[in-house]
Amino acid sequence: MSLLFTPIELGGVTARNRLWVAPMCQYSAQNGVPNEWHHVHLAQFAAGGAGVVIAEATAVVPEGRISPEDVGIWNDAQRDAWAPIAAAIRRRGAVPGIQLAHAGRKASTWSPFSGRRGSVLDEAGGWQTVAPSAIAYEGFETPVALDLAGIDRIVDAFAAASVRAVDAGFRMLEVHAAHGYLLHQFLSPLSNVRTDEYAGSLENRARLLLRVIDAMRAAAPSAAVTVRFSAHDWADGGWDAAQTATVAAWAAERGAVFFDISSGGLVAHQQITTGPGYQVPLAAEVRAAAGVAVGAVGEITSGPQAEAVLAAGDADVILAGREWLRDPHFALRAATELGEPAAAPWPDQYLRARPRA
Numbered sequence: 001m002s003l004l005f006t007p008i009e010l011g012g013v014t015a016r017n018r019l020w021v022a023p024m025c026q027y028s029a030q031n032g033v034p035n036e037w038h039h040v041h042l043a044q045f046a047a048g049g050a051g052v053v054i055a056e057a058t059a060v061v062p063e064g065r066i067s068p069e070d071v072g073i074w075n076d077a078q079r080d081a082w083a084p085i086a087a088a089i090r091r092r093g094a095v096p097g098i099q100l101a102h103a104g105r106k107a108s109t110w111s112p113f114s115g116r117r118g119s120v121l122d123e124a125g126g127w128q129t130v131a132p133s134a135i136a137y138e139g140f141e142t143p144v145a146l147d148l149a150g151i152d153r154i155v156d157a158f159a160a161a162s163v164r165a166v167d168a169g170f171r172m173l174e175v176h177a178a179h180g181y182l183l184h185q186f187l188s189p190l191s192n193v194r195t196d197e198y199a200g201s202l203e204n205r206a207r208l209l210l211r212v213i214d215a216m217r218a219a220a221p222s223a224a225v226t227v228r229f230s231a232h233d234w235a236d237g238g239w240d241a242a243q244t245a246t247v248a249a250w251a252a253e254r255g256a257v258f259f260d261i262s263s264g265g266l267v268a269h270q271q272i273t274t275g276p277g278y279q280v281p282l283a284a285e286v287r288a289a290a291g292v293a294v295g296a297v298g299e300i301t302s303g304p305q306a307e308a309v310l311a312a313g314d315a316d317v318i319l320a321g322r323e324w325l326r327d328p329h330f331a332l333r334a335a336t337e338l339g340e341p342a343a344a345p346w347p348d349q350y351l352r353a354r355p356r357a
């Protein structure tokens with residue numbers, strides 16, 4: 001039996017396999033409310049055999065949306081719209097997960113397929129962004145530095161979002177601390193030049209993330225709380241894998257059970273080289289240094305490639321994004337590629353299409 005199709009238990013939540021769907025923004029909501037598109041999009045991956053389906057970056061406050069078309073979970077109408085989506089994922093055997101997010105200085109931007117770039121200004125439905133410091137992401141409007149009361153409100157918003165997410169049926173809550181969004185902005189010295197207890201030392205820069213984890217654990221004790229990190233800024237003087245490992249270990253002490261290791265997104269001048277499995281070494285470094293369960297993500301597109309990462313001991317789970325968009329039945333295909341089609345959770349309705357072992 002492959003490692004890829006071996007179940008894994010994390011924080012009381014068991015996934016049927018280790019090939020998961022990474023969060024992917026759809027830029028397709030109005031007023032933060034998910035709709036029929038999100039339902040079809042996410043449920044198909046559960047039918048396609050995913051172990052966990054993680055819904056896209058979901059804003060915990062309106063001003064935390066990346067674009068005006070992003071989904072949210074800051075009110076009850078949004079919670080109620082998420083509930084049938086989480087149920088559809090669960091009924092197809094996958095764990096419903098959701099990424100809870102605040103975009104900070106990278107909020108209020110045009111969606112990728114709007115044909116426009118940069119910040120959405122107030123008159124076009126945008127808003128004033130906030131961040132640890134009043135330093136703009138290159139090409140975007142300048143954010144306002146959060147005061148201490150503003151930071152407290154964000155912690156409370158992650159807690160309230162966690163309650164709504166669990167009430168909607170999500171079992172895994174992924175904190176978005178990657179890709180240059182708010183929590184990553186606090187972690188990296190390139191975007192955080194505050195002079196208070198949220199800046200300077202690693203402990204201080206990690207303070208907000210750790211407060212968020214504490215608040216989420218208290219608000220949603222039945223959920224598995226996980227974190228997505230960018231383990232490298234790919235820029236001089238920035239965040240890196242060693243700092244990620246230290247903070248992951250601190251987060252684990254506070255009850256976070258899994259770390260999804262991505263990279264980049266903090267600054268536009270990042271120097272990043274992509275290719276098959278390009279972020280696997282970062283996952284392996286965090287796993288070895290922190291002794292925590294990690295996911296590898298980034299250009300992992302076949303069953304054998306995914307299995308090799310697990311067999312090398314570089315990660316505990318494989319997440320994929322674009323390969324699921326190309327083939328929503330990626331997990332069913334991956335099992336066939338590994339020579340064990342019956343290891344995948346083929347829906348009964350599709351069994352006539354399953355290859356023989």
Ligand SMILES: Cc1cc2nc3c(=O)[nH]c(=O)nc-3n(C[C@H](O)[C@H](O)[C@H](O)COP(=O)(O)O)c2cc1C
Binds near residue numbers: 022298321322
């Ligand atoms: C359409 C699209 C939307 C994405 N949205 C998110 C998101 O909401 N949150 C996030 O952490 N990453 C997001 N990502 C990054 C993916 O989760 C993933 O890390 C990245 O695509 C690399 O994996 P891949 O090579 O398997 O696609 C997005 C990627 C794509 C292609």
